[in-house]
Amino acid sequence: MYYSSKRRGEDGIAAIIDFLLSNARLVLGVGGAAVLGIATLAVKKFIERAGRPPDDEKPDKKMTDSWEELGLVSASPKLLRKGIEGVVMKQITAATKKADLSQPPPPQKSEAEANPRSKRADLCVLTFAERLQQYYRTRVCLSADEVSRAKQRALDIATEIHAFLRSKHADMPLGEMTLGGSLLDDLQVVKADHACLLVPLQLEPSLWTPIAGEDTFLGHPQYCMLRRENLEYFPRGRSYWDRHLLGGYLSSRLVAEQLGKSIMESMNWPSLSGTLECEVRPVLGSSALKLEIRGLSERNLSEEEQLFISVLPTVRLGEMTLTAQPEITGSFDYVWYQSLYTSETARLASLDQSGGGSEVRRKCLKTLKAACRNCPALHKLTGAQLSNVILHMSEKESDWSESAFADRFQQAITEMIGYLEMGVLPSYFKPAVNLLQGFTEDDIDEMGFMLYCAVSEPEILLI
Numbered sequence: 001m002y003y004s005s006k007r008r009g010e011d012g013i014a015a016i017i018d019f020l021l022s023n024a025r026l027v028l029g030v031g032g033a034a035v036l037g038i039a040t041l042a043v044k045k046f047i048e049r050a051g052r053p054p055d056d057e058k059p060d061k062k063m064t065d066s067w068e069e070l071g072l073v074s075a076s077p078k079l080l081r082k083g084i085e086g087v088v089m090k091q092i093t094a095a096t097k098k099a100d101l102s103q104p105p106p107p108q109k110s111e112a113e114a115n116p117r118s119k120r121a122d123l124c125v126l127t128f129a130e131r132l133q134q135y136y137r138t139r140v141c142l143s144a145d146e147v148s149r150a151k152q153r154a155l156d157i158a159t160e161i162h163a164f165l166r167s168k169h170a171d172m173p174l175g176e177m178t179l180g181g182s183l184l185d186d187l188q189v190v191k192a193d194h195a196c197l198l199v200p201l202q203l204e205p206s207l208w209t210p211i212a213g214e215d216t217f218l219g220h221p222q223y224c225m226l227r228r229e230n231l232e233y234f235p236r237g238r239s240y241w242d243r244h245l246l247g248g249y250l251s252s253r254l255v256a257e258q259l260g261k262s263i264m265e266s267m268n269w270p271s272l273s274g275t276l277e278c279e280v281r282p283v284l285g286s287s288a289l290k291l292e293i294r295g296l297s298e299r300n301l302s303e304e305e306q307l308f309i310s311v312l313p314t315v316r317l318g319e320m321t322l323t324a325q326p327e328i329t330g331s332f333d334y335v336w337y338q339s340l341y342t343s344e345t346a347r348l349a350s351l352d353q354s355g356g357g358s359e360v361r362r363k364c365l366k367t368l369k370a371a372c373r374n375c376p377a378l379h380k381l382t383g384a385q386l387s388n389v390i391l392h393m394s395e396k397e398s399d400w401s402e403s404a405f406a407d408r409f410q411q412a413i414t415e416m417i418g419y420l421e422m423g424v425l426p427s428y429f430k431p432a433v434n435l436l437q438g439f440t441e442d443d444i445d446e447m448g449f450m451l452y453c454a455v456s457e458p459e460i461l462l463i
Contacts, residue, residue: 129406150192175200226250252324253333
């Protein structure tokens with residue numbers, strides 16, 4: 001096919017098709033590869049017809065072939081149609097627009113004659129490693145001023161909320177509100193536009209016992225329940241949080257609802273906006289407790305900055321950190337979500353420090369997060385999946401030097417494709433947790449195809 005296409009003036013089209021077919025099983029599985037093969041038959045017909053003389057076929061046969069080809073392509077899934085249109089069909093369209101392909105091509109000037117500056121321009125072309133470094137500096141990293149400004153606004157909001165809760169619910173046992181998440185750990189990328197405020201609930205350890213999700217009928221290893229203990233010696237009412245019991249367990253929904261009514265509905269947000277010199281308002285219509293802050297950028301007075309702050313009720317019992325996140329736990333009113341973010345972040349930092357302090361793991365994670373955020377097909381891949389991929393890689397890869405940054409970035413892409421093919425990405429700290437569980441087959445196909453294309457052309461992730 002390659003040499004036949006070359007004689008017709010279509011260098012490399014067949015090679016692209018062969019490459020797609022030979023590697024389709026990697027991402028699409030057996031069924032997807034079969035459908036891709038069917039769709040490729042239509043592509044092959046387009047190429048063959050593009051090379052025939054104009055009078056080689058009868059009009060009726062041309063019409064029949066055209067309908068057959070369109071039927072084959074339209075029968076393929078959305079993902080495959082996108083891939084074929086994006087990778088192959090553009091080449092075929094260009095081929096059909098050429099002059100009579102049966103005629104010998106006109107003599108062409110040598111590359112040096114056609115473009116005398118091309119040789120000099122080639123010297124300025126960056127390697128992928130250089131482009132990756134440039135992308136990290138210009139697109140991934142946030143300025144210190146932007147991070148500092150976002151942190152200060154979040155801390156100002158925390159101070160106001162804490163003071164309000166102290167005055168309205170003086171008997172509510174709460175710890176000091178703290179800033180958490182990627183903004184605090186210098187893992188936020190592209191824009192400093194979200195932060196987490198942790199509201200620690202102070203529970204009596206002798207009255208509350210965590211029950212892991214895998215030990216209950218839920219069977220979810222990242223869910224947890226808080227059971228009230230010693231009711232015969234310490235009846236209901238001894239703990240402030242007994243008023244939020246549901247079937248003998250502390251209800252995350254009831255706790256979130258009380259804080260939501262107190263913070264979202266009772267605070268005087270217009271007055272607070274004037275005090276903080278920025279617009280602060282609650283985000284309505286969401287099960288999560290979230291605030292939106294808008295203010296003018298100090299660098300450009302016509303540019304508006306936006307910051308979303310999530311307020312997370314948090315329980316710490318021993319080494320477990322539990323959060324009330326109804327948007328994750330769904331209809332289970334008494335279920336708490338066990339967050340592994342702190343453990344994963346601390347592990348990445350310790351691995352980088354033990355490796356000479358190059359921080360290539362964190363650098364690779366931030367670059368992958370930025371690439372996924374800027375690519376619509378990869379939006380659903382978050383820091384949770386990407387950080388665990390890098391942690392798993394660290395178990396078998398020892399070279400995390402600065403010079404290996406580009407290699408580790410490309411290796412992470414390949415590793416992610418493998419997990420998508422299996423449909424399973426085990427959590428580093430809790431292997432029973434599948435971090436791909438919430439994705440549909442269409443999500444996995446779309447993400448897998450994009451990453452699959454990035455294996456041979458990783459620059460497409462740096463756009």
